[in-house]
Amino acid sequence: xxxxxxxxxIFVAVAVIAFATSASAQLxxxxxxxxxxxxxxxxxxxxxxxxxxxxKSGTPSDPFGPVVIPVGGLPLTPPELGNCGCATPPPTExxxxxxxxxxxxxxxxxxxxxxxxxxxxSDTDTxxxxxxxxxxxxxxxxxxxxxxxxxxxxxxxxxxxxVTYGAQPSSDFDVFVTEDGPQSxxxxxxxxxxxxxxxxTMTLGGLPVAYQLRFEEVSGPALFSMTGLSITFQGANGTxxxxxxxxxxxxxxxxxxxxxxxxxxxxLFLRLPRRTQAx
Numbered sequence: 639x640x641x642x643x644x645x646x647x648i649f650v651a652v653a654v655i656a657f658a659t660s661a662s663a664q665l666x667x668x669x670x671x672x673x674x675x676x677x678x679x680x681x682x683x684x685x686x687x688x689x690x691x692x693x694k695s696g697t698p699s700d701p702f703g704p705v706v707i708p709v710g711g712l713p714l715t716p717p718e719l720g721n722c723g724c725a726t727p728p729p730t731e732x733x734x735x736x737x738x739x740x741x742x743x744x745x746x747x748x749x750x751x752x753x754x755x756x757x758x759x760s761d762t763d764t765x766x767x768x769x770x771x772x773x774x775x776x777x778x779x780x781x782x783x784x785x786x787x788x789x790x791x792x793x794x795x796x797x798x799x800x801v802t803y804g805a806q807p808s809s810d811f812d813v814f815v816t817e818d819g820p821q822s823x824x825x826x827x828x829x830x831x832x833x834x835x836x837x838x839t840m841t842l843g844g845l846p847v848a849y850q851l852r853f854e855e856v857s858g859p860a861l862f863s864m865t866g867l868s869i870t871f872q873g874a875n876g877t878x879x880x881x882x883x884x885x886x887x888x889x890x891x892x893x894x895x896x897x898x899x900x901x902x903x904x905x906l907f908l909r910l911p912r913r914t915q916a917x
Contacts, residue, residue, distance in 0.1 A: 665772040665828055665836050665878060669789065671724035672764035676710030676796050681815060683707065683799070683851070691853070691862055694806040702801055709815060711763030712794040722765035722789050763792045766845070769823065774830045781829040788847050791817040798856050809860065814852040818865055822846040828878065840878055845871040 683703045691699035714722065733741045734749040742749050769785040776782070798810035824845035830838040850865040 664774060665768075665784065667768040667770050667784070669723040670766045670768065671722060671759055671762045672711075672766070673761050674709070674711035674763050674793060676708075679709050679793065680706050681709050681793070681795075681813065681851075683813070691801045691803075691809070691811070692860060694803040694809075697804040697806045700802045700804065702799075705799070707799060707813065708796045709793045709813070710796050711761065712792045712814065713761050713763055714765075714790055714792050718790050718792070719759065719762060722762065723767070724759050724762045724765055763790075765789045768826070772828045772830075772836075774833050774836060778830055778833055781827045783843070784826045784828055786824045786826050786845055788817055788821045788845065791815065791847070791849060799853075809858060810856040811853040811860075811862075812856060814854065816850055816852065818848045818850040818867065821848055824871070836878070838878060840876050842872055842875075847871065 683705050685704045686702040688701050689698035690702065693699070714724075732752050732754055734744050734746065734752050736742050736746070736748040737750050739753075741755075765788075767787050767789050769787055770783075772782040772784050774780070774782060793815040795813040798812050800808050800810050802808045825843035826840055826845075827843055828838060828840045830836055832838065846868065847870070848866075848868045850863055850867060853860075853862040855861070
């Protein structure tokens with residue numbers, strides 16, 4: 639089982655998270671696969687000094703920023719998807735349908751049943767792994783830590799930034815946001831309110847993220863980057879639990895938000911769960 643999430647943007651620094659579980663007495667470790675809608679997230683590029691983007695005919699680039707730009711997800715490559723675990727096993731999605739078999743929203747008056755349909759995860763751009771299981775051996779109300787870790791991060795500006803060079807021609811650059819090297823583990827604390835099937839609340843103790851910004855010239859070979867950047871997500875709260883059939887799913891009745899903060903000083907993006915997949 640793994641989770642697919644959609645996103646929309648907001649400028650806040652608190653969060654709510656949600657996962658669905660199978661009809662069992664534990665929360666299994668697994669990858670959570672994220673999809674960032676184009677323009678739904680933003681990144682703040684800080685003030686960059688003259689010459690950061692090189693020179694043209696001996697003229698250094700002008701000072702740039704600070705500026706906030708929209709970004710969207712850049713789909714991971716097949717090897718990256720495999721590294722996440724988002725592509726195996728082939729996923730299916732439990733959806734509500736009407737009498738004609740047409741998918742409808744959860745809670746729609748025309749919904750008559752649910753079916754499993756194949757899910758295309760090729761647009762996944764980010765994934766976070768839950769590395770350990772929570773078995774809830776202590777019973778209701780006893781919190782358990784779950785190890786988590788960022789695996790892949792892939793965002794890109796929805797439009798290039800324009801860099802000027804005095805009286806020389808300007809250049810446009812695409813901006814990419816990716817993970818930067820090995821990632822440290824974080825902790826998610828889960829507390830069951832019901833043990834079988836598992837359901838309850840969760841709090842993000844901390845998720846360290848090492849990332850980098852890469853600036854690629856649109857019509858030229860120039861490439862510049864800022865590496866060694868880091869931030870820790872913390873303080874997120876949310877819920878987890880099964881659906882009525884014991885098959886992981888997320889409905890309009892239990893939509894929840896996950897806000898992550900990433901910047902050179904700060905990149906902000908809000909994750910809105912839309913659906914959860916089961917193999």
